[in-house]
Each structure stands twice: as C-alpha cells, then as structure tokens.
Amino acid sequence: MSIDTSRVATTNTTAATASRPHRIGAVAEWADDRLGLATMAKKNLRKVFPDHWSFMLGEIALWSFVILLLSGVFLTLWFTPSMGETTYEGTYAQMRGIEMSEAFASALRLSFDVRGGLLMRQIHHWAAMLFVASMMIHLLRVFFTGAHRKPRELNWAIGALLLLLGTLEGFTGYSLPDDLLSGTGIRAADGFIKSQPIVGTYMSFFLFGGEFPGDQIIPRLYIVHVLLIPGLLLALITAHMLLLVYHKHTQWPGPGRTEQNVVGFPMLPVYAAKAGGFFFIIFGITALMGGLLSINPVWKFGPYDPSKVTAGSQPDWYMGWPDGALRIMPNWETHIWGHTISWNVLLPIIVLPMLMFTILLLLPFIEAWITGDKRDHHLLQRPRNAPTRTATMVALMTMYGLFWAAGGNDIIAIKLHLSINQITWFMRFAVFIGPVIAFLIARRWCISLQRKDNDDLLHGYESGIIMRSPEGGYSERHLPLSPAHAYRLTARDRDPQVLDELPTGPDANGVEPRSGIGSRLAGLRHRLRVLMYADNVQKPTVQELEEGHHHAEHEHELQAPMEGHAADGHQFDGHHLVEGEKLRADD
Amino acid sequence: MSDDHNHLPAQPGDEAADHGDHGHHGGALVADEPLANPGLPEHAWRPTDVDPAAERRAERQIATLFGLSAVSAVLFVVAYVVFDINGGADGEDVQTIFGLGASNVALGVTLGLALMFIGIGLIQWARKLMSDHEIVEMRHPARSSDEDRAETLQALALGAEESGIARRPLVRNSMLGAVGVLLAPAVVMLRDLGPTPNQVANSDAYPGAGLENTVWEEGMRVVRDVVGTPVRPGDMQIGDLFNAEPEIIFEVDDEGHPVLEGVTLQIAKSKGAVVLVRMLPEENNPAPGRDNWAVDGILCYSKICTHVGCPISLYEKKTHHLLCPCHQSTFDLADAAKVVFGPAARPLPQLPLMVDDEGYLVAQSDFLEPVGPSYWERDSQASTSE
Numbered sequence A: 001m002s003i004d005t006s007r008v009a010t011t012n013t014t015a016a017t018a019s020r021p022h023r024i025g026a027v028a029e030w031a032d033d034r035l036g037l038a039t040m041a042k043k044n045l046r047k048v049f050p051d052h053w054s055f056m057l058g059e060i061a062l063w064s065f066v067i068l069l070l071s072g073v074f075l076t077l078w079f080t081p082s083m084g085e086t087t088y089e090g091t092y093a094q095m096r097g098i099e100m101s102e103a104f105a106s107a108l109r110l111s112f113d114v115r116g117g118l119l120m121r122q123i124h125h126w127a128a129m130l131f132v133a134s135m136m137i138h139l140l141r142v143f144f145t146g147a148h149r150k151p152r153e154l155n156w157a158i159g160a161l162l163l164l165l166g167t168l169e170g171f172t173g174y175s176l177p178d179d180l181l182s183g184t185g186i187r188a189a190d191g192f193i194k195s196q197p198i199v200g201t202y203m204s205f206f207l208f209g210g211e212f213p214g215d216q217i218i219p220r221l222y223i224v225h226v227l228l229i230p231g232l233l234l235a236l237i238t239a240h241m242l243l244l245v246y247h248k249h250t251q252w253p254g255p256g257r258t259e260q261n262v263v264g265f266p267m268l269p270v271y272a273a274k275a276g277g278f279f280f281i282i283f284g285i286t287a288l289m290g291g292l293l294s295i296n297p298v299w300k301f302g303p304y305d306p307s308k309v310t311a312g313s314q315p316d317w318y319m320g321w322p323d324g325a326l327r328i329m330p331n332w333e334t335h336i337w338g339h340t341i342s343w344n345v346l347l348p349i350i351v352l353p354m355l356m357f358t359i360l361l362l363l364p365f366i367e368a369w370i371t372g373d374k375r376d377h378h379l380l381q382r383p384r385n386a387p388t389r390t391a392t393m394v395a396l397m398t399m400y401g402l403f404w405a406a407g408g409n410d411i412i413a414i415k416l417h418l419s420i421n422q423i424t425w426f427m428r429f430a431v432f433i434g435p436v437i438a439f440l441i442a443r444r445w446c447i448s449l450q451r452k453d454n455d456d457l458l459h460g461y462e463s464g465i466i467m468r469s470p471e472g473g474y475s476e477r478h479l480p481l482s483p484a485h486a487y488r489l490t491a492r493d494r495d496p497q498v499l500d501e502l503p504t505g506p507d508a509n510g511v512e513p514r515s516g517i518g519s520r521l522a523g524l525r526h527r528l529r530v531l532m533y534a535d536n537v538q539k540p541t542v543q544e545l546e547e548g549h550h551h552a553e554h555e556h557e558l559q560a561p562m563e564g565h566a567a568d569g570h571q572f573d574g575h576h577l578v579e580g581e582k583l584r585a586d587d
Numbered sequence B: 001m002s003d004d005h006n007h008l009p010a011q012p013g014d015e016a017a018d019h020g021d022h023g024h025h026g027g028a029l030v031a032d033e034p035l036a037n038p039g040l041p042e043h044a045w046r047p048t049d050v051d052p053a054a055e056r057r058a059e060r061q062i063a064t065l066f067g068l069s070a071v072s073a074v075l076f077v078v079a080y081v082v083f084d085i086n087g088g089a090d091g092e093d094v095q096t097i098f099g100l101g102a103s104n105v106a107l108g109v110t111l112g113l114a115l116m117f118i119g120i121g122l123i124q125w126a127r128k129l130m131s132d133h134e135i136v137e138m139r140h141p142a143r144s145s146d147e148d149r150a151e152t153l154q155a156l157a158l159g160a161e162e163s164g165i166a167r168r169p170l171v172r173n174s175m176l177g178a179v180g181v182l183l184a185p186a187v188v189m190l191r192d193l194g195p196t197p198n199q200v201a202n203s204d205a206y207p208g209a210g211l212e213n214t215v216w217e218e219g220m221r222v223v224r225d226v227v228g229t230p231v232r233p234g235d236m237q238i239g240d241l242f243n244a245e246p247e248i249i250f251e252v253d254d255e256g257h258p259v260l261e262g263v264t265l266q267i268a269k270s271k272g273a274v275v276l277v278r279m280l281p282e283e284n285n286p287a288p289g290r291d292n293w294a295v296d297g298i299l300c301y302s303k304i305c306t307h308v309g310c311p312i313s314l315y316e317k318k319t320h321h322l323l324c325p326c327h328q329s330t331f332d333l334a335d336a337a338k339v340v341f342g343p344a345a346r347p348l349p350q351l352p353l354m355v356d357d358e359g360y361l362v363a364q365s366d367f368l369e370p371v372g373p374s375y376w377e378r379d380s381q382a383s384t385s386e
Helices: A022-035 A038-044 A053-076 A102-112 A117-144 A153-175 A180-194 A200-208 A217-247 A267-292 A317-328 A343-371 A387-406 A409-416 A420-459 A483-490 A517-534 A542-562 B014-019 B028-032 B052-082 B102-128 B146-163 B169-181 B183-193 B197-203 B262-272
Strands: A085-087 A099-101 A261-266 A334-336 A339-341 A461-468 A474-479 B135-138 B222-224 B241-246 B274-278 B298-302 B314-316 B321-323 B330-332 B338-341 B353-355 B361-363
Touching: A053 A117, A053 A217, A053 A267, A085 A102, A099 A102, A102 A117, A117 A153, A117 A267, A117 A317, A117 A387, A117 B102, A153 A180, A153 A217, A153 A317, A153 A343, A180 A200, A180 A343, A200 A217, A200 B183, A200 B197, A261 A267, A267 B102, A317 A343, A317 A387, A317 A409, A317 A420, A343 A387, A343 A517, A387 A409, A387 A420, A387 A517, A409 A420, A420 A483, A420 A542, B052 B102, B169 B183, B222 B361, B241 B262, B298 B353, B298 B361
Parallel strands: none
Antiparallel strands: A085 A099, A261 B135, A334 A339, A461 A474, B222 B241, B241 B274, B274 B298, B314 B321, B321 B330, B330 B338, B353 B361
16 A cells, blocks of 8 residues: 555654643643652553444443442432421422322422432433443453453452442442332332341341331431442442553564563543543443433322332342342241241342352452463453353353343243243252253364464355356455464463363372362362363364465465456356356466 | 463464564474464555545534534523423423423433534544554563562561561550451441341331231221222122221321321331132132131232232233232232242231121231341241241
8 A cells, every 4th residue: 555654644653752832841840849740641641542332342341430429429419318307398299298208208308399410310310321331341341352361359349349339339329319209119128137046136127127128327428428439439449440450461472472561552632532521421321321321210209108109119130130039949947946937038138148258259260270370461362262261251241131030030031921930940940950951052062263363264164256167166265364363362371281181190299189179179270171171172282283374385286277257157158258258277 | 470471372463473583482382383473564554534525524514414413502591491391380281202291301312412423523523533553562560570569568668567566466466456446336337227136026106006006906997909999898899909097097097197107007007918818718728817807708818929928910810810010929819828939938917807797898907927128036036937
C-alpha cells in the first residue's frame, strides 16, 4: 500500500515525547513544589494499557458505581429514611389519605413531586442492576482468560468481595422505599435470620429493634446503604485499581506482545479520552433507560402491609438464585430436644450462598495448588487452552443459571403452562446433574477447538476452494495462516506431562513416598492434575510444524499445474465461447 | 534474578524477534517454540493521519457531537420547565409520551443524549485524531528486589528487637489480652439494638407481644380485611376464602383514636392476619383435638407462611389448596393445612373458631402455637406441639 506519509498529521508523527506546554507547566510546577507528585505522575501519565473489548467490562462496573454515587446523593436530598407513620397528601391521587411510612411517602414524593426525581430513582435502580451484572461478566472474563493467576490472586479476592458487597448494597437499597414488594423481601429476610440455630431470634430482634417489622429497620438499612457499604466499596475499588496499575494490565499474546512487556496506548491522552468518554456513554445509556424503561414502580405496589402480598413476588435479578434454591429445597426440618432446625431455610439461603462465595474466593488458590504454577502470568489464555478450568466455570454458571431459573418457577409455570410441581422436581435434580453435563460438554468442546487450532497451524485454513485433480478426485484447498495469526495460536504454554508424575514405588534415591494425609492429598492433587491436563491437546512441536509445512508444499506442487487457471469447467457449459480455453495450464 | 522470573514463558522479546534470532535466549522452552515472535506489526496510517481533508472532517464531526450534546442539555432545561410531572396542582391528566410520564421521558432522553454525545465525541477524538502509535512498556516482577526484601526483614527484626516484643512476653501478652478484652465493650454496646425475644414476650408493652403470642384472644371477632366488618357464618358461601384480621386492628377508643397504631399495628398485622375459608363440613378432615374448631365448615388459619413468613392468599377452591406466592409452599386447608408441596415444613397454625352472642365469628383463644417461620426455640416455647 502506498501512503504518502510526508503529509502525516502533526499530532501523530511521534509516539511519545511532547514538549512541555508553557501554562500547564507553570501550574504543574506550582503543584509539584507543594505536593511533589511529578515522580509518581511521570510514570503513570503515559502508562500503557492494552486494547481489547473485553477489558471494558470491569470499566462498566466502575462507571456504574460512579453513577450510583451521583444519583444516590441526589436521592438522599429528598428521601426520608423513617418508618414513622404518616398520611399521604401528595399529588399522586390514588394514594391520598392512605397511611404509610415516611420512607414510602418520600419515595412517592421523589417520583411525583420532584422534577427529575423519578428519572434519578430509575437511573439509580438501572445502574445498580448494571453494576452487579457487569461485575459478574467481568469476573467471568477474568476467569476464562486466566487473568486471576499469579500475581493477581489477591485482586481476584478483592473483586469477589466487591461482588458480595455490591449484592448486599443492592438488597439494602431495594428495601428502602418500604413498599409492599420490598417489605415482603424484608419479611422473608427476617425468616432467614430466624432460621439460624441458637442466635436466630436474638439477631432478628436486635436487627429490627424488637419484633418484626418494628420501626428501626429502614433507618438502619439506610445508613448501611448510604455510608457503610459504599465506603467499603470505595476502599476496595481503590485497592482493586491500585493493584491493576501496579501489576499492569494483562494482554493477549500476539506479535510483539510478550510476558515481559505491555503493548498498547498511553493513559494520557488516549485512555483518558476513551475511558472518560465511556463513562459518559454508560451514564447516557442509564439515563435513557431511566427515561424510557420503568423500573420498580413502587406506587403500583403500595405501602408495606404485613398482611398483604402480591402474586409473582420476585426480588431483583441478582437475588434470584438463592431465592430459587429456597423454592426448590425439600421441606426438611428437624425437631430435636425441644429445638427446631430449619434445614429448609438454613441450607439454601445461609449455607449455600456462603459456600458458593467461599468457592469463588478460593478458585485461583485451588487452581494454583493443582497446577503448582509459581510463575507470573501477564499473557491471557484463550478459554479453550485451559479446558478443565473453562469447564469448571461453565459448570458453576450452569448451576447459577438453574438456581436462578428456579427462582422464577411460578413465572415459568404460568408463561409456559407447565405444572409448578413438575418444574420444582425437575430443578431439584437439574441443579446437580446440569452442571456435570455442562462440564463434560464444555471440556470436550474446548479440546476439539484446540485440535482445530492445531489443524489450522499444520495444514492451513480451509480456503473454501474445491480442487479437482486430473484423476477426478476432489479436495479442498488449504492455505497457510498469516504469520501473525499462526504466532497467536502457538503463543501458549505447553502443559506438564502429568501422566508421568507421582511414582508409586520408591524413587531413584530409594525414598518411599509419603504416607498418611500428605500422600492422600498428593494423590488427590495428582488426580486433579490429570483431569486438568491429561486430555489437552498441545501445540505442535517445531518438527511437527515443519512436517506439516513440508506436506503442504508437496500438495502445492501437485496443484501447481492448475495454478492461475480457473479449471472450474464452466467454460464448457455451452454458454461461453471456448475458443482459446484449455483444460490445463500445460495443454 | 528471582526464581520465578527465570520461569517466565520464554518468548523472544520484540528486539530479538526483529533480528530473527530467537534461539539464543536459551532455555529448553524457547527451542521448543514452533514459531518465533514476529514482532510488533508495522504501524498503519489512518485516513485522518495522511489526508488533511479527512482530518478536518473528523474535527467537524467531533465538534458537531459536542454541539449536539450542548443542545440536548439546553433541551433538558426546557423540558424541566415545560412539563408538569403530575398534571399540576389541580390534578389534571398527566402529560404523557409513549404512555409514560412526559416529564420523565423528556428529561431522560435529553439527559441521556447530552451525556452520550459527549462520550461518543471523546471516543471519536481518541480514535481519529489522537496518536495511535502503540507504545511498549516493560513489565517488572510484582515482587520487590532481594535487597529490598532483606532490608525490610532487617527493619522488622530491628523493630521487634528494639521493642522487645519477643523478649518480653508479659508485656506483649498483657497488651494483646487488653486489646482483646476491648472487644467486649464494642459488642456490649450493640446490646441495646433491641430487646431479647423473652423481654418482649414478658413486657406486655402491647397486645400480643412476643413470638408465641398474637393479639387474638377469646371472643375477639374475625373481621374482614381492609373494611373491618365482622363476619357471620351466613356471609360465606361454600368455597369462599376471606382475608381477615383480628377486630382490634380496626378498634378505636372512646375518643376515636385507634387502639393500635404505628409499630404495634404493624406487629399485630404481621402475626394476626388470617384467612377464613368455608367448605362442606364433611370435606374437612380436622386434626385430632380440633373437632370443634370449625363453625359450619368455616375454618380459620394463620395467613403467615410457616416457611419464611410471607402472607399467603392464593386459594384453589376445588382442592382446598392455599399457595404461597413467595416460594410456592402449598397447604391443604381441608387437611389441617398440612404442607402438600413446597419448602414449608409445618402446617399453618389454626385459630379455633366459635360464634358470639350476636352470631359473629370469634376466636376461642389465641393460636395454640407460634405463627410464622420456624426458629430455634420454637418447640420449647410452643404451648402445644406436634
């Protein structure tokens, strides 16, 4: 391609050095005299970030948190976190004269008397949904690409805590308007708390300031929602970002991209503009959603009344999966020595989420124990190149999805005209069997994709050109991959030869293998390593690749006579002039 | 160099790749690499880099986007002033757009566009006009250097030595103990968050205080929900289900003030809400000892689910099944409200019914077991147990 680079725009002639603008320099000097920031800023202002669409997912979470702070502060100016009884006299005619809590009355006031109040309420709620959703998808991206490996395990743990806190923050916020739906949620939460052995009723009475519902829960949830959890979130997000900057972002392997470097665009100006612009886009989208898509219309639910409920009661989507577990749990309850243990509540809503969270938190550490990998990793892996890990997360996702679907068993029953009993029974087994099936399929799928990569590397990609040999045989022509693409496919580690490990007898020095729990753990670790690695397809060796290329060259030679000649036979179909046409180049 | 650094996957750096001699980096892994790193691809110029016309066009595009944002922001202010959000003080019809409140739609759309135009403009600026040369930055291991580690360990050891924290176990342990005991004030301070269940039960602060009590008592009328009118057996058809409350919910004292207000009213409702159901007496299969709890086939059960406490009200007349809308526990009201499906473990408590002098349905007594979700002490507190 010929491009006249002599006319290249002045902004793009060099990559780095910029002469210091005079006025900005003066301000910077004034600030640095007092703060001494230049030492830190010189490294970070031009810090390099690699470019890939999937690196934006965490950014969505970050920006939705900022939107939540902004819209939340606006809401606090009018919201009254009080359960004091009041009679509504606002402009929403249907509710006039009804007794309600001041919290609900102020939520109505925000919706009907404060211009832009409803918009901010809806932006706040949509941004909360987006916050949790983008954290989850970001988590999946990190895990599927192996970005949780050393040295980033602690940042994974911080991220997992952020997800937990974000969910709690969502639940507390959802509860504040004190409408019928959120009140029913708190009522159920009271049931969860009471189900805990020994301390249950005490915790319930302390939390509610007496018997449910009391008049304390809204103000207490409010301060947790606007101060305690946001403070923790802010601190953890800061730590998350600082670690990100310290470790430098991971990058996809490719030409010029190695474990030792990071290739991309500088923070200033490119990422400052892109990330800043992205904040405005996310804010814009939530504003459009807040303007056009109704969410949590509390005036339709009415104030909370402990004797009322609406059919189809559902929590916000991210609370759906424990709710689903609660719905499909068999009704086990133990009465022993004058005490009640409610397994039907305790297991699905207290034990299961804690268990799932612990597993989530430990995933990188479990993987590191199995792999024994002590190296730093900055290059990402394609999900297919860690089939067992990918399949593990797919299994967890499947379990989550099935629990979540179980949380809508009444809606499914109504919409699909199914029996709710059958759905529930199906789900009771599906949450255990489904993940196993998903694991097996995902793992084999990944391994097949690895084979496909190797085929492409060794024999070239399928060009779609069908060749007919002089003998009349048909074959598809394979063409070599571009060097960059071929390199990307080989830029991955070889897996260890796990089947040769763990000798059972004495080793070369005559030392007997360990016995007891140590050996059982070693045995378990070995079996997990076999599961992790044994079936994986390794990238071709130098020799295999050369053989492959040699084979391809041979084929090319065979096809050479037809080179440059469209021997498709259509010339002789009677619709074309055949004068001067020949069947073979050498005819 | 650290051990783990040596184990970094051997991939030739781009300088090496540029010279095409990737083998000399050493290590078995490199020799095993089938392909050498081809190095950074050459920078490709964008139209805006080489064509001043395209550059100016991009500038105009971006400025237009920012201009559109400003226009949207002004429109937002206009919409704020123009649209009433609730039909004004006279309560006229609310102005709507697409069936949604006009003010909300207009504010949301203008604000959304104002923000998005800025965002799109900024990103367009970055993509079209800012330098798109990729920069290479070298990574450093996350760990500190061995010297720094040694110095830090030394400083820690020195600190420990100078404080004598290892040598003076008495001082150290008594300090740790004292700090540990400080947890006690921190925990005790939370004690007054609320009374204990027993304190509430023994307090008589309000009618029906305590987990095992409700406001129901002998002779209290069962009244209709919302309106508060008492019910005669004749008011109910076979198959009817009434949502009902204890009469005290609607009671007013001599001066016209409600007897129960605010918190005590909510608590009374949260435990006292019931359903009245009428079926053919022969359809009912009462639990042992409850033969005289029904009046002409009218039964009264707690409306509070024994699972986690949602009020239940979805009734299927033919089967006498009552379904909880929260988690779909299903109770058979003709069979002592036993659980026929779902996660609830216990039947709904039944309220023994009779008729008072005026022919209205009243309770024979309070519930004989706690209503609502299970809890640890439930069996020991219940005056009747299974």
